[in-house]
Amino acid sequence: xxxxxxxxxxxxxxxxxxAYAERKVAAFMQDRLGPTEAGPYGSLQSVLDxxxxxxxxxxxxxxxxxxxxKLAPILIFAAVFAGFAVIPFAPALVPAGIGIGVFYLLAxxxxxxxxxxxxxxxxxNKYAMLGAMRSVAQIVSYEIxxxxxxxxxxxxxxxxxxxxxxxxxxxLINQFPGLEYDxxxxxxxxxxxxxxxxxxxxxxxNIFRAPMLLVSFVLYFIASLAESNRAPFDIPExxxxxxxxxxxxxxxxxxxxxxxxxxxxxxLVSLVAVVLFLGSWNTPLPNIGPxxxxxxxxxxxxxxxxxxxxxxxxxxxxxxxLFLQLQIRWTYPRLRVDQLMHLCWKVLTxxxxxxxxxxxxxxxxxV
Amino acid sequence: MTESLxxxxxxxxxxxxxxxxxxxxxxHSVLFLIITFFTISxxxxxxxxxxxxxxxxxxxxxxxxxxxxxxxMFLNMNKDSESRVKTSTLSKFAGTIAGGLLFVIMVAAVKDxxxxxxxxDTFTSQTxxxxxxxxxxxxxYLLPFELASVLFLVAMVGAVMLGKKEAGEQHF
Numbered sequence: 221x222x223x224x225x226x227x228x229x230x231x232x233x234x235x236x237x238x239a240y241a242e243r244k245v246a247a248f249m250q251d252r253l254g255p256t257e258a259g260p261y262g263s264l265q266s267v268l269d270x271x272x273x274x275x276x277x278x279x280x281x282x283x284x285x286x287x288x289x290k291l292a293p294i295l296i297f298a299a300v301f302a303g304f305a306v307i308p309f310a311p312a313l314v315p316a317g318i319g320i321g322v323f324y325l326l327a328x329x330x331x332x333x334x335x336x337x338x339x340x341x342x343x344x345n346k347y348a349m350l351g352a353m354r355s356v357a358q359i360v361s362y363e364i365x366x367x368x369x370x371x372x373x374x375x376x377x378x379x380x381x382x383x384x385x386x387x388x389x390x391x392l393i394n395q396f397p398g399l400e401y402d403x404x405x406x407x408x409x410x411x412x413x414x415x416x417x418x419x420x421x422x423x424x425x426n427i428f429r430a431p432m433l434l435v436s437f438v439l440y441f442i443a444s445l446a447e448s449n450r451a452p453f454d455i456p457e458x459x460x461x462x463x464x465x466x467x468x469x470x471x472x473x474x475x476x477x478x479x480x481x482x483x484x485x486x487x488l489v490s491l492v493a494v495v496l497f498l499g500s501w502n503t504p505l506p507n508i509g510p511x512x513x514x515x516x517x518x519x520x521x522x523x524x525x526x527x528x529x530x531x532x533x534x535x536x537x538x539x540x541x542l543f544l545q546l547q548i549r550w551t552y553p554r555l556r557v558d559q560l561m562h563l564c565w566k567v568l569t570x571x572x573x574x575x576x577x578x579x580x581x582x583x584x585x586x587v
Numbered sequence: 588m589t590e591s592l593x594x595x596x597x598x599x600x601x602x603x604x605x606x607x608x609x610x611x612x613x614x615h616s617v618l619f620l621i622i623t624f625f626t627i628s629x630x631x632x633x634x635x636x637x638x639x640x641x642x643x644x645x646x647x648x649x650x651x652x653x654x655x656x657x658x659x660m661f662l663n664m665n666k667d668s669e670s671r672v673k674t675s676t677l678s679k680f681a682g683t684i685a686g687g688l689l690f691v692i693m694v695a696a697v698k699d700x701x702x703x704x705x706x707x708d709t710f711t712s713q714t715x716x717x718x719x720x721x722x723x724x725x726x727x728y729l730l731p732f733e734l735a736s737v738l739f740l741v742a743m744v745g746a747v748m749l750g751k752k753e754a755g756e757q758h759f
Contacts, residue, residue, distance in 0.1 A: 288618075320717055323641040330649025334621055337656050341614060349660070356653060380717060565750060 223315035227304050234535075235483040238542060239266035245546045273479075276472035281344060284469065288342030293470065293477040296335035300484045302328045307491050308383045310501050310530025311392060311521040321382040322374055325492065326367060329447075332485070333359050339478070340466040351465025354557065355456030359447050361564045366443035368572035369436035372579035373496040376408070376430045376586070382495055389429065390502030391420025391514040395521055407431055408586045420514035421506025425499035430586070432578045437497040439572050441541070444489035446564070449482065451549040455557055490541040491534070498537050501530035593633055600626040613659045617652060624648045636715030 240255070240263060247254025255262030280286055306321035308314035318324060333356050340352020377385045387396035394400050394417070406414035408429045416423045427434045446453035449465075457465030467478045494500060505513035517533075519525030555563065603626060606619040624647045631640035713719050724732050 285612075285614075288614075318637065320637045320641055323638065323645075323717075327641040327644040327649065330645055333649065333653050334618070334656070337653065337660070338618070341656075341660055353657070353660075356657070360650065360653060565747075 223305075227315060228301070231301070231304065231484055231487065232480075234487055235480055236266045236270070238483050238486065239269065241543070242546055242549075245543070246550050249547070249550045270476060273476040274473055276475075278472040278474060279469075281469050283344045285342040285344065288338045289469070290474070292335050292339035292342055293474045293481070295338065296332055297477050297481040297484070299328055299331035299335060300481050300488060302331075303488050304484075304491075306382055307488075307495065308386050308500065309534060310527040311387070311395075311518075313527050313530065314383050317381065317383050320380045322370060322380045322385075322496075326363070326370070329488075330363065332481075336466055339470075343466070343469040345469050347462045347464075348466050348468050351456045351462045351468070354462075355449060355466060358449070358453060358456060358560060361561060362443040362446035362453075362568075365439050365564060365568035365572045366447060368569070368576055369440035369443065370492075370496060372436045372572070372576045373426055373433055375576065375579045376426065376433060376583055378583070382500075385426075386495060386500035386502070389425050389499045390518070391418060391424070391507060392502070392518060392521060393417060393420075393424070404429060405586065408582060410586060416506075419506045419508075420502065420518075422499065422504045423506050425502070425504075426497050430579065430582045432575055432582060433497055436572065436575045436579070437493065439568055439575065440493055440497070441544075443564075443568060444493060445545065445548065446560070448485040448489055448545075450486065450545055452552040452555050453560060454549075454554055455560060458554060486542060486545055487538065490538045490545070493541055494534060494537040498541075499533075501534040503529065503533055589633060593630070596626050596629045596633070600630070613662075614656065617655045617659060620655075621648045621652045624652070631715070634715060635712055638717040638720055639715060 243265060244254045244262075246252075255265035258264040258268050280289055303325050305316040306314070306318060306324055308317070336352050336355050336359070340348045340350075340355070343349070373385070374380060377388055379385055379388075384396060384399070387393055387399060388402070388404075393402055393404060403415060403417045404424045406412050406416050406423065408431075422428060427437055445451075449456050456462070457467070462468075467475060470478055503514050503517040505517050507514045517529055519527070519529040600623055603619045603623040607616045607623065610616050610619060624643060628640040628643045628648075631637075631643060711719075
């Protein structure tokens with residue numbers, strides 16, 4: 221129960237910062253100032269936005285399917301929020317450390333789609349319906365390259381447990397029960413004979429342990445942009461053609477929940493990318509001879525120092541990815557529907573299949 | 588605790604399954620079917636079959652049911668056609684007889700069964716875990732598994748062939 225409240229508060233904090241960052245980054249990239257009035261440098265803008273939304277009237281269209289319309293935002297947010305349950309925030313700190321964490325995450329996120337269809341259909345609005353259709357087609361399609369990219373990481377790590385995958389990517393690998401005698405080699409190739417087990421740092425991140433995971437990281441990042449309906453894959457809510465897509469009829473609190481779900485999805489996919497490919501809560505600094513930077517910046521497992529360092533590294537890496545998402549949104553134009561599907565099925569999926577094959581071969585070199 | 592959870596889940600499953608048939612709106616039917624799949628996944632989790640539970644949600648609730656929803660939404664059923672669904676007397680009779688026969692078969696099948704107990708000494712709680720499942724699939728059932736994967740590959744190749752670029756088509 222405590223984990224639930226803590227994660228929710230943390231998530232709300234991150235989303236508010238993210239909403240502010242989005243406005244400021246957009247303004248910076250377009251040579252504007254962005255919000256300046258509310259608080260110093262407009263930093264209270266997103267808090268006030270939320271307050272404003274909460275005061276608005278909750279409008280339910282007369283012709284809508286009222287039950288579905290009211291239930292949809294809750295379902296969408298619940299589906300995304302349930303995904304956070306398996307994300308490890310630090311060594312020895314994970315809300316629910318279940319053995320099939322990766323699989324559970326994929327399963328629970330696919331529920332998001334049902335909520336989107338409920339919202340789009342329940343609104344009884346052509347734009348909402350079209351938006352929901354596009355959104356679902358896009359999410360279902362992009363789950364395939366994303367799933368294959370995740371699969372390649374799972375094949376290299378030989379585990380579906382996020383916490384075990386996290387431990388493997390750092391100098392603390394031998395502290396996880398079951399991994400006491402596991403070793404990391406440079407680029408994951410045993411024949412090179414360079415043991416990086418105690419060096420840790422960036423050298424043991426998954427993208428270094430198995431270099432083709434760098435490709436699958438890029439694949440996953442692109443697919444995750446589509447899954448969270450971010451530009452350049454934002455055709456479901458394309459303002460210039462569909463007004464706002466599936467949430468066009470929502471107002472007040474329900475809109476705030478949808479908004480929250482969308483930003484939570486961004487945070488979640490970035491967290492998953494960090495955990496699977498970018499070393500999770502592990503420090504990027506390696507041990508160099510007597511200068512054991514990795515141990516100094518990891519803290520002690522199970523104690524407050526370990527939790528603080530772990531959360532710090534995890535969240536900093538996540539924020540870097542989130543910034544990248546914002547930057548891409550304000551850089552690239554929106555894709556057309558056919559281009560979107562072309563990219564997914566004819567570019568990303570074949571490459572992802574190739575990477576899965578390579579990951580299997582690499583795993584054989586690692587042991 | 589587990590027992591009461593089981594009865595709660597079981598009654599929820601039956602209720603939702605009934606609602607699939609009873610509810611007049613086809614979209615509601617599909618949504619109830621999704622809840623039914625969820626409760627069945629709950630049963631899997633009670634049986635400590637985590638992997639099966641997750642697969643059930645991904646495949647049925649996440650993919651197939653979404654396809655169902657798509658199709659039903661495209662059928663364009665408005666208020667009029669919902670309220671005046673015409674069923675002929677013949678098809679009502681046929682439906683009742685077919686359903687009744689199925690029920691008789693089920694009763695006949697279940698009537699003589701006994702609940703097989705389990706030996707607490709040899710029972711492993713890890714049976715439903717992904718490691719055990721993988722080991723069984725890749726040793727004892729390797730051939731059916733590989734054949735099924737070939738089948739999927741063929742389906743995928745077919746889909747790619749259908750989506751091939753036609754002459755004169757430009758994407759970018």
